[in-house]
Structure formats: C-alpha cells, structure tokens
Amino acid sequence: MTSWIRFRQPQGHIGFGVLDNASIAEYDGDMFGDAKPNGKHWRLNEVELLSPCMPTKVVALWNNFHALSQKLGKAAPSHPLFLIKPPMSVIGPGAPIRRPKGYSGKIAYEGELGIVIGKRCTNVSPEVADDYIFGYTCINDVTAVDLLNEDPNFAQWCRSKGFDTFSCIGPVIEREFDWRKASVVTRLDDVERQNYPLSDMIFTPAEQVSMISHDMTLMPGDVIACGTSIGVGSIKDGSTVVVSIEGIGALPNQLAAARPVEAAAQ
C-alpha cells in the first residue's frame, strides 16, 4: 500500500507525501518523477487535504458500465465516450461543492473510480498501458443536470459538468490497487445510494488509457474518471456525498448551503 496525498498545513505551506496510518511522511520533488522523503511528518488531523493531483484535464467517461448501459437501453460503445472537465473544476476531500451562481436546478453526484496518469503518453497499446497508470483515486463527478439538455441542438456536457468545484478527487492516489475486486460505494447523508462492482466496466483502465492516448496526449497527474453506474441521484444544498472504494479510501464533499446573493458575487 502506497497512498500519495497532497495537503496544506495551517501556515499555508502546500506539500505532498505518503500516508502512513494517521500521519503523512512529506516528500520533496515531483510526485510523478524523482520524489524523496524530506524527513518532515504531519499528523493527518493538523492539515487540510487537497486533491492528490492537479490534472491539466479530467477526461470523464459516459456509458462505461454494462449495468447502467442496459438500464438506459443504450448499446455499449466501441470507443470510450468522454467529455473534458477543466482544471479549475477540481477540489479535494472535504472541500465544498458550490452551487453555480444563478442556477437553482438539480445537482447530481456520480461516484466513480479515477485513473491517475503517471507518465506522458501518446498512442500507447493496451498491453503497456498499465505502465502509464500512477495509481487510482475516488471521484465525485458532479453535474448541473438541468443544463445538460437545455438547448435542443447541443448536449452541454462540458458546461453542466465543468463548473468550479464539480470534480471532487481524493482522498489519496493508491498505487497498489486491484480494481477487479473492488466496488464503488456512494453515500448521500449516510444512506447508501450506489454500490457497484468495477468488474462491470465496459473498458478496463488499461483499455481506457490506451484508447484515450490515441485521442490526446495524457500528462502526469491527468485524471480519467471511469464513468458511473446505477444509483445516480441529486444532492440537496447542505447534503454530503461520500464516495468510497475499499483499498483507496473515502472522499466526502458537501454541497454548500446556498449563500446570500451578495456573498456569492465576486
């Protein structure tokens, strides 16, 4: 088990390191390259956890689980179907999901497995794709549902899923993780809403990395959100979603209670 984590300590210093029970051994250097322990240790409860990586893009899959595909009556795709979520959409465990200003519609959670890329890759074969995977994390892929089909001519995937705070990632990047034996469990205010096996994926992580690396160069720290399965639902203001995957950890994020209009303005 090697779990990488990023954090901010109370004085504002941002660091990264390896989780060891309830403490973090801080490293210097590049998480995806030459990283060395610097001898400092932090207690988990004295730091603020951040998203464990800072992707240049989040590639988010749609229709990648047989169970959901069958429920929706959609054929399994022949290539991963994806949209791109921008870097500013990323938040870490415990950070609030913010309702977009002026949007009063439904906001949905989607618990997902996240693949974190470790090495720049272009056009890699499925046989070697695992070498480019640094590790795995949990994702809550948040959606402003009512915007998706607001225009009859253009499905607004990037808009409805691209808002600031709509890509929750964490708590760690787990390097030793066997997705074949794990399930994604999503709890909304402590009630289980999703519990699906990752073995039901249409495209395996190695297939995703290979096929998407033929669509664009993937960079260290980039994240592929593997898509969700049945049990997606909406989050009320003030409710908390926890996405957990055994062997990785639990990712809690609360949809912030609505703020007065003046406070929300920037």
Added chain:
Amino acid sequence: MTSWIRFRQPQGHIGFGVLDNASIAEYDGDMFGDAKPNGKHWRLNEVELLSPCMPTKVVALWNNFHALSQKLGKAAPSHPLFLIKPPMSVIGPGAPIRRPKGYSGKIAYEGELGIVIGKRCTNVSPEVADDYIFGYTCINDVTAVDLLNEDPNFAQWCRSKGFDTFSCIGPVIEREFDWRKASVVTRLDDVERQNYPLSDMIFTPAEQVSMISHDMTLMPGDVIACGTSIGVGSIKDGSTVVVSIEGIGALPNQLAAARPVEAAAQ
C-alpha cells in the same frame, strides 16, 4: 497596435515580446502581469513562432453566427454552447496539424476569432467583461469530422476536436482590435473558403466572457474560440489553411502529409 508574440530562437530559448514590424522586442516577466522589455531584439525570420499563449483550456463555441445558424436551421442559443479543448491540442503558426494515428476520415478547418483572457475572472458582468480580455487572435478549430457522430447516443465533440495539434492559435495577440469592423477570412491552398463579418456574432466577446465566466473560472491565457460561420470544409493531407483577420494577422497551418505507420508510432 500592440501585438504580443511567443517564439523559440534557434538555440531553443523560448521568449515572448512585442512585434515591431519584422522584429520582436523581447520582454521578461509575465505577459499578463508585470512584463518589461529586456533590451533584446529578434528578427522575425530567425525565430520559430509559437502559439502566443498557453491556455489551461480552450473554450470552443458552436452555433455563434446568425448566418450559419440560419443555414443549419438551428435556433440561436440563449447561452453560449461550448466544448473544451485540452492544452495539448494547441499549436502555433506554421506548426503542422497531425492526422490522428489510425484515423483516415475527413479533417475540417474552421476559421475563428479567438479571445485571450488577461485576468482571472469568475461571474463577471457583461459591462466589465472587456476589462478581462487581454486581446484577440486567429484560430483554426480543427475537427476529425467522422468521429463526431460515430456513436448514436453521444456527440463526441471533445474527442473529434481535442486531438493534439487541433487548436491552431496565432500569430499574435492583438490588444487594440475592433472586432465590429473585421472579418474572418479562411484560405485553403490559396483559395478563399470563408469570409464572414464578426458583426454577425450571436454573443459578442464581452457577452461570451461574462456568460462563460459564470460557468467556470477563466484564467490568464485561456482562449475562447468564438465559433465559425459558413464555408467550413475539409483539408486534404498536405494542404495548408490560412486563417486571417485584418488587424491581427495570418495563421498558416499545413495538414502534414500522411507518414508511414512506423514513423507515426510513439
């Protein structure tokens, strides 16, 4: 007229500066912040031009011109319709557009105006949005057309437009530019294919920046591709597309001739 430019000199040094006839006055610092001339000058013909900025995302609009909207029989949207193109899709003037490995279908050009963001902005009003625009550039928004509707259930906008080299940007960022009086002209191998007035835009640049800044935080150097109008067509391998806008400049990019499979592999 202040035209910002990025370049690589023959020894590999990457710099930026202001274009002055056929020479560049190099600056140090941050193009979008505190930049000062460092006294060095480069002749245009001794450097390689790069994309004038390095966006964290390219927000590319669909259906933003009345003429094309009417031709397609699609109603004008009530909010900018967009997809996100990743940073690795960006190339500068003169750089080759590369055909995706394994894709033998049509590749289309779209000549467009590009808005370059100068200051981080979230939820800005249309009245102040111009203050967040650093300047304007030319865009060739390239598309692997045959992939767009390959899956009947999901329009693959991000995939078909997101390939490496599919966002051509440049040659400069022009700070003093009046889009109301300018036209976008696209030439394919010296034959004019597009020539449309920017005054026909559905959402003005200030409206785009305001509305999109309500969808996501825009960062310095981010680019909004304002969408195209009539005259889109496909590019043959080896053909050159030049997008030009009077007052900004001309952006030439060739679709590289197909390479042998072994050479294309990485």
